Amino acid sequence: MADDYKTRAGQTFNRDAFESLIKRKQFYWQSFEPYGGTKGLFDYGPPLAAIEAEFTNIWRDHFVRSEKMMELKCSMLTPYPVFKASGHVERFNDFMCKDSKTGDILRADHLIKDVLEARLKGDKEARGEKVSDEPEDPKKKKKASKVKNVAVKLDDGVVQQYNDILATLDDTVAQWGQMIKDHKMVNPVTGNEVTDPVEVNLMFPTQLGMSGKEQAYLRPETAQGQFLSFPKLVEYSDGQLPFASASIGYSFRNELSPRNGLLRVREFLMAEVEHFVDAEGGKKHPKFASIKDVELPLLDRDTQSGNEAKGISPSTTPQTMTIGKAVETKLVDNETLGYFLVRIYRFMERIGVDTKKLRFRQHMANEMAHYASDCWDCELKGSYGWVECVGCADRSAYDLSVHEKATGVPLRIREPLKEPQHLEEYVAQLDKKKSGPKFKKDAGTVQAALDALTQDIKEKLSISLQEQGKVEVEVPNLGKVELEKDLVKIEKEKRTVTMREFVPNVIEPSFGIGRILYHLLEHAYWFREGDEARSVMSFKPTVAPMKVLVVPLQKDQKFAALIQQLEDRLDDEGLSYKVDQSGVSIGKRYSRNDELGIPFGITIDYESLEGKTAGTFTLRDRDSTKQVRASLDDIVEAIAKVVKGRWSWTDVQQRLPAYEGKEEEKE
């Protein structure tokens, strides 16, 4: 637990109290509870389901509508060859060890981390240093008795060695097995030895149909479907780069040991953008000028690791810098990447993330995929520390290229050259009359494979075709294909090129919605001064799960007509509300609904019924508990404006007269 994590009101964050509220108000829970619950799967109850619906609408407005992206909905079930080509079959893996007796599965890196950290704590205890009682992972509290730090003093050299291992753990995968043996690590829960780590794939496998021939996976990201829709996007957008697709959809990862509630789950909603851009133009963005002065908290690579040559010592403090300067100084690779960092920041503001608990952290070289040219994570700070919530990567042309190679289907842009080019180069061309009958429907694939060869290879093949009368070519799905002299011609030809053909690069902002929602909950949470029991969820009205609480002063038939009138008006505006007519005091009713984060309360009292104040109601602001009093129309208009994000509570106070509650309504 991040010890220094504070609520929005600067109070020490008590995760027990927070989780008790989450449970009490049914925000989320582990799925299939009557069957004992299932690890890594969660259900959202009414408040969080409502927040998620608002989230996706705002996301769609902020990205799809406002940036004119092409939204796609692609299938989750995905046939094997797609992930074979994308590299997921080979590389989407974790390492696991098995408990030699119980067969329990442990993630190798978690095992090493847990064991060594426990030993280091035991060492500190033995040295009489203060040790936090709380285990690193508070979800493991119940098991903590078994993983207890034993107060054993270690040699200074060993302490150093353990710290070194932990600091570089991600880079030493190949040595994990040896480490586990050398340092006699056992399953901390059972004390049993563990097997050597083996690599396991984290995708959920299944079968399409009953033939047993169509192996498939549940996708671990929404991106591949978007890449495979590339020809559709080109058509829909008339092929004018840059253009972007976007998708809000579910993905699945068969986590070995799901941890930390909503932060590491097996089934999750994502929102991903694939922004396609011509790499030749330097990845400029047409709207960059309009956002270049926005300041962002940027924690770049050099600052994280330190860079002696540049005189930078290691730090975790981000620099606040305009995105214009960051791109100019190449801290951020290009305008498009920079533009999206700003759009992500603006989105986070819009949904009510506390931007003081937000930073952009650049990936270190060893964190990035080999093809990526730059990558920044938007991290949010919560009680679990800094957590990656949005990744924003420049994936170069990798994805389209691998699928093009695997299928022979061109995934590229063709655009007219300004000046025609005169080239002399090798061309490999099948003889159509002869290759047609021989290859039938595969003739196109063979020709595509020939087209894809480099000039160097074509030159070599041209020579061997002359010398040996045949050549061998690797063709996707067909394997090695032999082509005799009469089937193919490989010769140097002069030609004039009028079109440029290229595979665009892609910038991919990828949002983990569950992780962001979890931080929204933590960022919204605080309690009224001096009373930890009176907690409040200060959601922005735009995302709040319900907009209005209606509280008649007491149960009295006289209020019925006014309540109905109010309900009709709120229904008319499409505002969600709840009438709380229970017998407790108004203050108490407000208090318990503050925990749901309802931003507005409307009171109907006897003043609403008669005299000069007939037909007026009070409107209460959840966060300040301040009230105004006005007519039904004025109040509903004010609520609608704030909920749409057009007014703030301050605007309401400036327009509608303040109201001081009477004693019995006081909270």
Added chain:
Amino acid sequence: MADDYKTRAGQTFNRDAFESLIKRKQFYWQSFEPYGGTKGLFDYGPPLAAIEAEFTNIWRDHFVRSEKMMELKCSMLTPYPVFKASGHVERFNDFMCKDSKTGDILRADHLIKDVLEARLKGDKEARGEKVSDEPEDPKKKKKASKVKNVAVKLDDGVVQQYNDILATLDDTVAQWGQMIKDHKMVNPVTGNEVTDPVEVNLMFPTQLGMSGKEQAYLRPETAQGQFLSFPKLVEYSDGQLPFASASIGYSFRNELSPRNGLLRVREFLMAEVEHFVDAEGGKKHPKFASIKDVELPLLDRDTQSGNEAKGISPSTTPQTMTIGKAVETKLVDNETLGYFLVRIYRFMERIGVDTKKLRFRQHMANEMAHYASDCWDCELKGSYGWVECVGCADRSAYDLSVHEKATGVPLRIREPLKEPQHLEEYVAQLDKKKSGPKFKKDAGTVQAALDALTQDIKEKLSISLQEQGKVEVEVPNLGKVELEKDLVKIEKEKRTVTMREFVPNVIEPSFGIGRILYHLLEHAYWFREGDEARSVMSFKPTVAPMKVLVVPLQKDQKFAALIQQLEDRLDDEGLSYKVDQSGVSIGKRYSRNDELGIPFGITIDYESLEGKTAGTFTLRDRDSTKQVRASLDDIVEAIAKVVKGRWSWTDVQQRLPAYEGKEEEKE
């Protein structure tokens, strides 16, 4: 193909032309096209993805917000025991045959239907009767050459026999194997014999984690997660029946032979409501009075099958009847079911389904699950005939009961009785001191199993406990458990009951969103009088994929400022739009965007720039092609009102002055 299916303009529906538009405008396509496409999986392109987003928002407003339902989001990955208890592991099956040589999979009922229908057509041909050229399933067109009807005349008795088999196919599952043999049915595509039909489960299986111990399925419906959240719903609603949960989410069915495009797919979005109600009150609905005079087209059971006793001859024509009368006459079982039929009807109107192509069809007794007490499907008519799009079933207390039984967790309502009841009945009670150490954490489960026993069984057990000193009880997850005399007491006791405990009934409206969207597309489609090439998608503005098309008269820098002004205003209102500045005529630009169903067009012309008309634009209605001319504010206000469903085009015409286009803008 339903030969009598007409477009909304009464034109003969040409499915080829319709599908060509769907493809041209990227509404949807088979997933993973570059890899050859995958059966039963579809991607939605930008227009259909946008319509689906509008659909879910309206659904949420119409059901969740307006009916104050509790929205839930439950996991798709579901552990085995859940579907074991629900009955899906045993009964969610289809029968398949294998081609004896190729191993191809055929759905047994499809095989029988295809073969016999082909033979009957061949017979008709041989008898010189007219036979429609179109195969029953137009997706099979390409295979049609192989399934060709051979003109062979059959004996009259055989014709009769085939017709009988086809009419009762769903009731004769056990005889399908014999039928296939008796009538020498072979795979119509290959001519090979087929294996005996075997039952196969249609859920997609997978594994949670790597232990191999946690078998799981992808859910085939969203309902089970909602039932298992029942204790949360009770808490959230303070246990006041009736209450309802609702869920919009994906489900999966491993269809053996996916057919008919979006109508039978392997991965689909559903919206399901579980409305919990006390069966004792007659399933009344508090708001029934407000909708009782709404007329619905009802095709009841007696009308479908005919009922001699009541003097009803079989028919497929629904009766139009108020829901009040339908419930009064018991045509519809109860008020709650009736209320939801009306809400479904209103929803369909709201999203723009052609209600002349809508009917409610009651399930025949053999179509319903054994526990269901009544079920009505909302069917929509399209070019494939009448298709079930929403099911609305009264599922009694089945679902909660089976999960209660399987888990021992009470899924029931407790409410105070008006009068306390004095009972004398058998009570089976574990001795806590002794059972605790023996059963440890399972003690509660054993007690729950005892509590669940009927009075009859308790009486019997009480006797055998006395006689044999022990009893045996079946406990969920533990199997048979032996309880000795010192562990348990089973005796008749007097007690006063102040609470009533019961498992509520559930009414379940279940929407297949893809199927409804498909019919929305067909219902929206028509073409301008006399020109089949000028097709139009007349989506309601509320669901249209994009709201506004902006067309400057021609490319001219003079228009730039006005275009920008217009864009800013539309952005401000959150209205999606597209600026079409291509070089073709305004008429042509409108025409090609009519195919996307954009309801409004705004023209910027030279009149917009100067004179009395400066700052005015024309606004065109897609369906009538009529135009009005007004200021930016008036136009944007009108669009916003229509898009929200508050105004119609007629309202706009009454408020804003008509405009007659000039010759060059004419369409």
